[in-house]
Amino acid sequence: MTVSHTNPLRVGLRQERVIAPQCLVIFGASGDLTHRKLIPALFELFRQRRLPSEFAILGCARRPWSDEEFRRRMAEALADEIEQHQSAWAQFEGCLFYEPVDLEQPADVVRLGTRLEVIDRQRATRGNRTFYLSVSPAFYGSGCRSLAAAGLLKDPTRSRVVIEKPFGRDYGSAQQLNRVVQAAGQENQVFRIDHYLGKETVQNILVLRFANTIFEPIWNRNFIANVQITAAETVGVEERAGYYEDSGALRDMVQNHLTQMLALTTMEAPGRFDPEAIRNEKAKVLQAARLANEEEPWKCCVRAQYGRGGSAVNPVVGYREEPGVNPQSTTETYVAMKLFIDNWRWQGVPFYLRTGKRLPKRTSEVVLTFREAPVHLFDAAGGSPTANQLILRIQPDEGAEFLFEVKAPGSGMRSRPVDMQFSYDESFGEPSDEGYVRLLADAMLGDPTLFTRGDEVEAAWRLYTPLLELIEDNPALLPIHTYEAGTWGPGAADNLLADDGLMWRRP
Structure with missing residues (x-):
C-alpha cells in the first residue's frame, strides 16, 4: 500500500490563474527596489512556472546599460538564489532586456515604444504591457503623462500602470496626482501598490x-x-x-x-x-x-x-x-x-x-x-x-x-x-x-x-x-x-x- 505524505491542507492549492503573454516594464530598474524585491519576486514566479513562456522584462533607467549589463547586475542581486537554481536562471535571464529611458524626455519614451514593438516580435508578448513606476514619487504624474503622450496607455485592455507608495503627501496632493493619473488612463489601468x-x-x-x-x-x-x-x-x-x-x-x-x-x-x-x-x-x-x-x-x-x-x-x-x-x-x-x-x-x-x-x-x-x-x-x-x-x-x-x-x-x-x-x-x-x-x-x-x-x-x-x-x-x-x-x-x-x-x- 502506498502511503501519501501530502499535507491534506495543501490539496487543491497552487491552482493559479494564467498570466497572459506580456512585457513588464520597470522604470527605476537601477534602483534598490528592483534589486531587492521586484526581480527576486519575478524569479520566484518564474520558478513556480506561473509566468507564460511569452514573457519579457524590460528594465528602464537613465543609466546607459546594455541588456548584458542589466542581466549581470540582476544576477549579482540574486546570487544566493541562482546558486540553488542555476538552470532556472539560465532560462530566466533570457527574458531580461534593458533600454536607457528618461521619463522626462519625450523622445526617450517614443524610442521605448519602438523597443517594445521589437520585444513583442521577439518574445510574442502580443502588445500587452505592465508599466511599473519604481521611481521617485515626484515622477509619478509626469511618468504617466509621458506614457500617455507616447500612446502607450491608449488601450486599457493591453496596458496598465503600477505606482509605488507614497501616492501624494497629503489630501490636496493626492487629489491632484489622481487627476493627472486618471487623465493619462482609465482608473482600471492604475494599480496603486501597497505591499502589505x-x-x-x-x-x-x-x-x-x-x-x-x-x-x-x-x-x-x-x-x-x-x-x-x-x-x-x-x-x-x-x-x-x-x-x-x-x-x-x-x-x-x-x-x-x-x-x-x-x-x-x-x-x-x-x-x-x-x-x-x-x-x-x-x-x-x-x-x-x-x-x-x-x-x-x-x-x-x-x-x-x-x-x-x-x-x-x-x-x-x-x-x-x-x-x-x-x-x-x-x-x-x-x-x-x-x-x-x-x-x-x-x-x-x-x-x-x-x-x-x-x-x-x-x-x-x-x-x-x-x-x-x-x-x-x-x-x-x-x-x-x-x-x-x-x-x-x-x-x-x-x-x-x-x-x-x-x-x-x-x-x-x-x-x-x-x-x-x-x-x-x-x-x-x-x-x-x-x-x-x-x-x-x-x-x-x-x-x-x-x-x-x-x-x-x-x-x-x-x-x-x-x-x-x-x-x-x-x-x-x-x-x-x-x-x-x-x-x-x-x-x-x-x-x-x-x-x-x-x-x-x-x-
Missing part, C-alpha cells in the same frame, strides 16, 4: 470574517471593546535617511499599511467577491473614520523619535545621530493615535494605531479585544478574568490566536486564560509567498482587488491631513518625544490608552 496587502494574513482578514459564521455576528460595537493595530520594526532608519527625513512614520507607515489593515478589519461585507465591490466597502469605511478628537487633534496622537539604546557591547545610536539625518530633526520614527469610525457597526469603539522603528520586536498584528462578561461568576487566577482577544498576526509568524478563559485544574472554580493558535507555516507546510510575488502576479493579471483605488487613497489622506497640517503649522502642539532604542516607545503613548483604562498589548 500582498501578505497572506492581511488577505486572510476577509476570509476569517466572511467565511466563518462564528465571527461576523460579534464583529461589531456590541461585542468588541477596542481594536489595536501595531506595526513594529527593530531596525532603524538604515540607508533611507534621505527619504525618511521627508516622510516620517505617519506618511511612511500609517497612511498606507496601517490604514489598509484598518479598512479590511472594519469594512462591511461586500455583496460579492469582486474587486470593485471590495474596494467600494473599503472606501466607505475610511470615509467614516475620524480622529478621536477633531477639535484638538494633538490630544489623540503621539509622535516620537528613538534615542540611543542597546548595550555597551552593541550600542545603538539615536535617530538624530544616523548618517544623513538632520541633528535637529523633528521627523517622527514612532507614531501612535486614536481613531473612531462613525457608522452603525463601530460607533464608540476606539481604534488605536501605532508604528515605530527600533522597537523590541518585529511584529505586525491586529488585536480585537472583546467586552468583558457582564457578570464575573468565577474567581480568576491572578485577579479579574482576562478579556477575550482575537489576534491576527500579520508578520513575521503569520497566523492567528484566540485568547479565552477556561477552568484552572483543581477543586475550585477558578478560571485562567489560554490561547488557541493557528500558524500558516505549520498548517500548510511551507512559507507564504512574499508580498511582491502575489502583487506582481495580480497586476499582470489585471486583478485590482489588492490595490488601492483613487478614492481610497484620498480618504486615507483626508483622515490624517489635520495632523500633517498641525506638524507643519504649529509643531509645538504635537511635539517630538524621545524613547530609548529597544523599548516600546514613549510613556506618552501609554497615556493615550491609560486615559481609557487600557494598555498596549505587548507581543
Whole structure:
C-alpha cells in the first residue's frame, strides 16, 4: 500500500490563474527596489512556472546599460538564489532586456515604444504591457503623462500602470496626482501598490470574517471593546535617511499599511467577491473614520523619535545621530493615535494605531479585544478574568490566536486564560509567498482587488491631513518625544490608552 505524505491542507492549492503573454516594464530598474524585491519576486514566479513562456522584462533607467549589463547586475542581486537554481536562471535571464529611458524626455519614451514593438516580435508578448513606476514619487504624474503622450496607455485592455507608495503627501496632493493619473488612463489601468496587502494574513482578514459564521455576528460595537493595530520594526532608519527625513512614520507607515489593515478589519461585507465591490466597502469605511478628537487633534496622537539604546557591547545610536539625518530633526520614527469610525457597526469603539522603528520586536498584528462578561461568576487566577482577544498576526509568524478563559485544574472554580493558535507555516507546510510575488502576479493579471483605488487613497489622506497640517503649522502642539532604542516607545503613548483604562498589548 502506498502511503501519501501530502499535507491534506495543501490539496487543491497552487491552482493559479494564467498570466497572459506580456512585457513588464520597470522604470527605476537601477534602483534598490528592483534589486531587492521586484526581480527576486519575478524569479520566484518564474520558478513556480506561473509566468507564460511569452514573457519579457524590460528594465528602464537613465543609466546607459546594455541588456548584458542589466542581466549581470540582476544576477549579482540574486546570487544566493541562482546558486540553488542555476538552470532556472539560465532560462530566466533570457527574458531580461534593458533600454536607457528618461521619463522626462519625450523622445526617450517614443524610442521605448519602438523597443517594445521589437520585444513583442521577439518574445510574442502580443502588445500587452505592465508599466511599473519604481521611481521617485515626484515622477509619478509626469511618468504617466509621458506614457500617455507616447500612446502607450491608449488601450486599457493591453496596458496598465503600477505606482509605488507614497501616492501624494497629503489630501490636496493626492487629489491632484489622481487627476493627472486618471487623465493619462482609465482608473482600471492604475494599480496603486501597497505591499502589505500582498501578505497572506492581511488577505486572510476577509476570509476569517466572511467565511466563518462564528465571527461576523460579534464583529461589531456590541461585542468588541477596542481594536489595536501595531506595526513594529527593530531596525532603524538604515540607508533611507534621505527619504525618511521627508516622510516620517505617519506618511511612511500609517497612511498606507496601517490604514489598509484598518479598512479590511472594519469594512462591511461586500455583496460579492469582486474587486470593485471590495474596494467600494473599503472606501466607505475610511470615509467614516475620524480622529478621536477633531477639535484638538494633538490630544489623540503621539509622535516620537528613538534615542540611543542597546548595550555597551552593541550600542545603538539615536535617530538624530544616523548618517544623513538632520541633528535637529523633528521627523517622527514612532507614531501612535486614536481613531473612531462613525457608522452603525463601530460607533464608540476606539481604534488605536501605532508604528515605530527600533522597537523590541518585529511584529505586525491586529488585536480585537472583546467586552468583558457582564457578570464575573468565577474567581480568576491572578485577579479579574482576562478579556477575550482575537489576534491576527500579520508578520513575521503569520497566523492567528484566540485568547479565552477556561477552568484552572483543581477543586475550585477558578478560571485562567489560554490561547488557541493557528500558524500558516505549520498548517500548510511551507512559507507564504512574499508580498511582491502575489502583487506582481495580480497586476499582470489585471486583478485590482489588492490595490488601492483613487478614492481610497484620498480618504486615507483626508483622515490624517489635520495632523500633517498641525506638524507643519504649529509643531509645538504635537511635539517630538524621545524613547530609548529597544523599548516600546514613549510613556506618552501609554497615556493615550491609560486615559481609557487600557494598555498596549505587548507581543
